[in-house]
Amino acid sequence: MARTALQDQTVVIIGGSSGLGFASAQAAIAAGARVVIGGSEDDKLRGALAALGPAATGRTLDMLNPASIQDFFAAIPALDHLLITAAVIRPGRLLDAPLEDLQANLDSRFWGSVHSLRAAAPRLAADGSITLTSGMVTQRPQPGKTLAAVAAGAVETLAQSLVAEIAPRRINVINPGPMRTPLLAGMLDNDVQRLDALAQSLPLRRLGAPEDFADAALFLMSNPNVNGEVLHLNGGSAWA
Numbered sequence: 309m310a311r312t313a314l315q316d317q318t319v320v321i322i323g324g325s326s327g328l329g330f331a332s333a334q335a336a337i338a339a340g341a342r343v344v345i346g347g348s349e350d351d352k353l354r355g356a357l358a359a360l361g362p363a364a365t366g367r368t369l370d371m372l373n374p375a376s377i378q379d380f381f382a383a384i385p386a387l388d389h390l391l392i393t394a395a396v397i398r399p400g401r402l403l404d405a406p407l408e409d410l411q412a413n414l415d416s417r418f419w420g421s422v423h424s425l426r427a428a429a430p431r432l433a434a435d436g437s438i439t440l441t442s443g444m445v446t447q448r449p450q451p452g453k454t455l456a457a458v459a460a461g462a463v464e465t466l467a468q469s470l471v472a473e474i475a476p477r478r479i480n481v482i483n484p485g486p487m488r489t490p491l492l493a494g495m496l497d498n499d500v501q502r503l504d505a506l507a508q509s510l511p512l513r514r515l516g517a518p519e520d521f522a523d524a525a526l527f528l529m530s531n532p533n534v535n536g537e538v539l540h541l542n543g544g545s546a547w548a
């Protein structure tokens with residue numbers, strides 16, 4: 309079998325127990341990598357590890373708890389690539405939602421990424437990469453999603469601002485549109501008809517597949533010249 313760019317590499321995926329992160333873990337393993345996944349719920353993590361098989365290990369962490377992020381990375385002596393898909397999304401209108409709900413959006417996606425980067429950097433290979441996740445809400449504002457959008461925009465600025473500081477390691481972001489995952493299904497009350505209606509409203513008449521995201525994540529990990537990129541993965545729906 310031909311050697312792939314990820315062969316025998318260590319790929320850490322915070323959010324690897326579900327959805328886009330889980331599909332990325334599957335793809336990285338198929339490309340010959342060892343994978344370490346993290347998520348906040350122990351049962352979900354165990355289920356994902358059982359499904360991923362012996363090339364995967366993992367432990368729980370909470371992106372809202374910096375000490376747990378430190379502990380997570382302390383157990384990983386070295387890594388080649390870090391992918392973060394995990395984030396807490398707490399909708400709420402800016403003018404009247406509880407402040408702690410609004411702050412959780414930034415505390416998890418933005419500050420969780422900052423804490424992860426600081427903990428991962430000393431262990432990250434010189435030719436390694438970091439991939440963060442934002443979302444199409446940066447381009448399509450919605451009432452009640454202001455802080456979710458700010459947090460997503462913040463990680464895009466974080467990545468591009470950090471390019472010089474972390475070189476020669478690379479950092480990129482994937483900005484997904486609607487993707488068929490447990491998160492999106494939950495937002496639509498697991499209603500298949502609503503999911504199908506959403507798919508039909510999009511230019512390509514389909515929701516993004518987790519495998520589409522995994523394909524993009526592996527491209528960003530493996531291509532040595534892609535750096536500071538925000539890869540929009542929305543089937544064109546941000547512009548249609």
Ligand SMILES: NC(=O)c1ccc[n+]([C@@H]2O[C@H](COP(=O)([O-])OP(=O)(O)OC[C@H]3O[C@@H](n4cnc5c(N)ncnc54)[C@H](OP(=O)(O)O)[C@@H]3O)[C@@H](O)[C@H]2O)c1
Nearest residue numbers: 323325326327328347348349370371394443486487489491
């Ligand atoms: N799916 C979409 O349509 C879509 C669109 C735009 C952007 N995105 C973004 O893409 C990312 C992944 O979404 P997804 O659809 O794959 O969601 P998902 O299926 O719900 O998976 C989320 C993953 O993050 C973990 N996670 C959640 N909160 C965490 C916390 N506090 N600490 C540690 N891990 C945590 C989850 O594990 P536990 O539940 O065990 O914590 C799970 O492994 C998110 O950042 C989301 O905002 C998704």
